[in-house]
Amino acid sequence: MGTSASKRLSQTGLKHCTLWKADRSPACRAVMMALDSMNLSITEVDINIDKGEHRTPEMLVLNPLQTLPVFKDRELVLCDSHAICTYLAGRYCDSGRLLPKDPGGRSIVDQHMHYNSGTLYPRFRAAAYPILYENCNFVMPQQIADIESAYCDLESMLLGRSWFGGSWATLSDIVFASTISTLNILVPVDKNKYPRLSSWLYRVSEELFFVTANRKGLSEFSRRIGELSQVQQS
Ligand SMILES: N[C@@H](CCC(=O)N[C@@H](CS)C(=O)NCC(=O)O)C(=O)O
Known part of the structure; x- marks a missing residue:
């Protein structure tokens, strides 16, 4: 399991948000693309699915479904890539570019x-x-x-x-x-x-x-x- 912080200086850092992910997973990559498209950087924790790191007791508390991605923004925990993407776009992208407001x-x-x-x-x-x-x-x-x-x-x-x-x-x-x-x-x-x-x-x-x-x-x-x-x- 490895943690990385912000990727680029120009990005807006959301220190209170964490994403547990595996790069190989398409569901995780959807969230990662949404973040990069909005120029947002959050704490990212790499999880090794082959080693079962998504099934540890700590991860089960966050996501009983035992899948990735898992996302946390302060007290809010979300465990589905679609819900995470719409939350991020609705909460942090004012323009409505990614998620139309109408x-x-x-x-x-x-x-x-x-x-x-x-x-x-x-x-x-x-x-x-x-x-x-x-x-x-x-x-x-x-x-x-x-x-x-x-x-x-x-x-x-x-x-x-x-x-x-x-x-x-x-x-x-x-x-x-x-x-x-x-x-x-x-x-x-x-x-x-x-x-x-x-x-x-x-x-x-x-x-x-x-x-x-x-x-x-x-x-x-x-x-x-x-x-x-x-x-x-x-
Ligand atoms: N509907 C979920 C699907 C999540 C999902 O199935 N993730 C896969 C990786 S792409 C996973 O965690 N697989 C591990 C397993 O099933 O043990 C989402 O979009 O987030």
């Missing part, structure tokens, strides 16, 4: 968060966990089909738009960026079948928050999957 715009972002939480993330888990934790060395056919079907949904959602949530990158894009860039390692996004999704993935990969907060953990995930399976690494 109910219509906000509900679009919520809709994407529910899709990520209810459909996309479970499909990631079903494909990756057998490799990471159950000695399976390939992505199973049903899991590939489910992920391809999600790519079809996402391709349709991008009809006539460059970003999922509006005219610029919002929390929708940040949360999707963490899951889709990770899924892309397991089941590559075919640019011929999904041209809009593929262009969006390229576009979002160029965003500074993706470079600073997603790339390292994504490489770590890719390396681990490569060590454990026959999934081709690009």
Whole structure:
């Protein structure tokens, strides 16, 4: 378990906030990208999931669900990446850039968060966990089909738009960026079948928050999957 403080001097330091995270985890990387996008720095504690550090008695007090990320702001403890991202954007980003203040715009972002939480993330888990934790060395056919079907949904959602949530990158894009860039390692996004999704993935990969907060953990995930399976690494 390791603690690190602020990353860049220009960032606003929120000393009263802590994030327990693992870089390999897409849910954690969504929160890390949201923080970097808002130029916020908080105390970060690295947790080694392979060593079960997310299941220690101290962590169980914070999160009985035994998952990461876990976030604390004074007395408030949150244990879901979507809830953490919307809290941070609502509490610390006055402009409404990441999370629109108008109910219509906000509900679009919520809709994407529910899709990520209810459909996309479970499909990631079903494909990756057998490799990471159950000695399976390939992505199973049903899991590939489910992920391809999600790519079809996402391709349709991008009809006539460059970003999922509006005219610029919002929390929708940040949360999707963490899951889709990770899924892309397991089941590559075919640019011929999904041209809009593929262009969006390229576009979002160029965003500074993706470079600073997603790339390292994504490489770590890719390396681990490569060590454990026959999934081709690009
Ligand atoms: N819905 C939760 C999912 C959290 C989750 O499943 N996190 C994974 C890492 S990506 C985890 O902690 N896995 C450890 C385990 O299940 O033992 C969120 O978005 O925060």
